Amino acid sequence: MSDLILEVSGLKTYYRTRLKEKVFAVDGVNFALEAGKTLGIAGESGCGKSTLALSLMGFYFPPLHYDSGSISIDGQDIMKLSKEELRVRVSGREIAYIPQAAMNALNPTLRIISFIEDIMKEHRPELNRQQVRALAAERFETLNLPSKVLDSYPNELSGGMKQRTVIAISTILNPKVLIADEPTSALDVTSQKAVIRLMKNLLERKFIQSLVFITHELPLLYHVTDEIMVMYAGEVVERGTAEQMIFDPLHPYTKRLMGSIIVPEEGMKEQRLAAIPGAPPNLKQVPPGCRFADRCSWAVEECRSGAVSTVMSGEREYRCRFDEKTLRGWYANEAAEQDGADHTVST
């Protein structure tokens, strides 16, 4: 039996603009995630990460629309379910989603326990208030959150505590998949670490079975995730283990993205700060061929016009017309040229 928890195949979703144009922010995305694993999603702003996260819930509210593809959780394609079935059986139970800045969206007039009571009223109506409270207190203590937080109002909590509380509330039904969109942004380093510890704890205790983690902090992805998937202009351009993606990227966009890591982490080769020149294409008019071609140092004419397909290489995949040997050769030449330039400057 396969232990794939989440399988996404050919997923396409779009925003409909006021001029009735379709903006495909998720354009044919495929990936799978095994039980016990964490997938990190990286890419510049506007590449479609948040739209993918939202799309995975199966709920679509204008201007976001579903076009095609499947999203299977533990073998069940949730796109075949009705909205009601999604709401009752899937949302929160099978898959939970923590949007960006969720901690600031908590109703400030309600105590934390009220949010949990609301969830339980819908999903565990057989529990009375005392039982809900006992269950919530036990869960909070297990996750190293003081149970007195349950009686607090959101604004009485620090940013880090509020974020951990949001995560604890969102996972109270033990969803198989947790999708966290930038859960550590706007937090100080200590609070970031506490959030990461909490998410690892949820996995270890099997309160969740897999985690999809979106962040701009690439070094964090290395420490937290098993796999990394890089998106560019609505497409997945590369997916591999965290180790491969950071230390041996294949796609030129991944190469540039990883080259922009500012803070060298322990055990990581020092990276130079290099912003990627140019900007991603307008999703209303995506170019034919490779979408990264206009910003790629190695692009040739065919990259701009010819179809590009995804190449599988063992467990990893990348979307480029060139083979691994060619790509690695280019990167080695570039590194040698940079070393030469550094040497010239310093002598």
Ligand SMILES: Nc1ncnc2c1ncn2[C@@H]1O[C@H](COP(=O)(O)OP(=O)(O)OP(=O)(O)O)[C@@H](O)[C@H]1O
């Ligand atoms: N309501 C909307 N109508 C039209 N286009 C939209 C809408 N919301 C987002 N988009 C477009 O969809 C694309 C993907 O946006 P998305 O927010 O998913 O990217 P992202 O990678 O998550 O960015 P960030 O890291 O800034 O959150 C962008 O080009 C954006 O302009």
